[in-house]
Amino acid sequence: MTGLRHIAVTSAVAIAIASATSSSSAQLIVFDPNNYAQNVLTAARELQQINNQITSLQNQAQILINQARNLASLPYSSLQQLEHSMQRTQQLLAQAQRIAYDIKQIDQAFSTTYAPASTSGQDQALVANAQTRWQNSVAGLQDALRVQAIVVGNLDANRAQMSALISSSQGATGALQASQAGNQLLGLQAQQLADLTAAVAAQGRAQNLETAQRVAAQDQGREQLRRFLAPGRGYQPSNVQMFHQ
Structure with missing residues (x-):
């Protein structure tokens, strides 16, 4: 998470510098680095949660497959x-x-x-x-x-x-x-x-x-x-x- 925060802050600083050196006729854009970094961190957390849910669903599916195999009846009867x-x-x-x-x-x-x-x-x-x-x-x-x-x-x-x-x-x-x-x-x-x-x-x-x-x-x-x-x-x-x- 520290790495994500560092990337977010760096990106915010770069955008701020670019905006400052732009043409004087360009419209001034208000940018909040803290807000941007927070949004990036929130998106990263949500993505990680989605990945965890996908992994959990895959594990559950494999468990169900194994259970189905264990419950399968023998096709031959003597x-x-x-x-x-x-x-x-x-x-x-x-x-x-x-x-x-x-x-x-x-x-x-x-x-x-x-x-x-x-x-x-x-x-x-x-x-x-x-x-x-x-x-x-x-x-x-x-x-x-x-x-x-x-x-x-x-x-x-x-x-x-x-x-x-x-x-x-x-x-x-x-x-x-x-x-x-x-x-x-x-x-x-x-x-x-x-x-x-x-x-x-x-x-x-x-x-x-x-x-x-x-x-x-x-x-x-x-x-x-x-x-x-x-x-x-x-x-x-x-x-x-x-x-x-």
């Missing part, structure tokens, strides 16, 4: 595909044959079909239970293979989604897009864990049914042997016709 994959896996688990994932149904089966062989039951009942247990084991193995097929089939879709999400995350223009990409990656990971859980559950179910079948078969074998060796119920020879005349 939610629908993830939901579809999880629904397919859940449907397969719900379609489990014979002994499914139901506590009441399991308890009922182990109190009847897989229960210890009764000493008073008919031989036909023992055979029927053995046949049912075998069918349960086969159904469990088939269900496990179906779930595993779905899980393997989801691998290609999951790989494509992961690639798209990583690309979207790397090209994110703001915090919201980066956060949404990260959340979707977590969703994809959760879906993969759900597939893994389903595969493990299906495989465990098949193995458990197979183990239960072997245990029940051993118990039934002991009962059948007891009946075979029991007095009065042992083996009775009989004539068997192998060929028809």
Whole structure:
């Protein structure tokens, strides 16, 4: 500001000298150096204020641009595909044959079909239970293979989604897009864990049914042997016709 004041005073003095040495016929002009210097200083202050306002508006505009970028939504969404994959896996688990994932149904089966062989039951009942247990084991193995097929089939879709999400995350223009990409990656990971859980559950179910079948078969074998060796119920020879005349 001192420099501006010095310039204003110097200009005023120069104008005053020029006016004094002008032709005598020229009209005398009254000039107030102090007033002129004050006007120059006022104009300079106003110009500085305008420059400050322009700078402030530019900063505010940049802040708004950054906020808009941070609030911009991610253009890619994998939610629908993830939901579809999880629904397919859940449907397969719900379609489990014979002994499914139901506590009441399991308890009922182990109190009847897989229960210890009764000493008073008919031989036909023992055979029927053995046949049912075998069918349960086969159904469990088939269900496990179906779930595993779905899980393997989801691998290609999951790989494509992961690639798209990583690309979207790397090209994110703001915090919201980066956060949404990260959340979707977590969703994809959760879906993969759900597939893994389903595969493990299906495989465990098949193995458990197979183990239960072997245990029940051993118990039934002991009962059948007891009946075979029991007095009065042992083996009775009989004539068997192998060929028809």
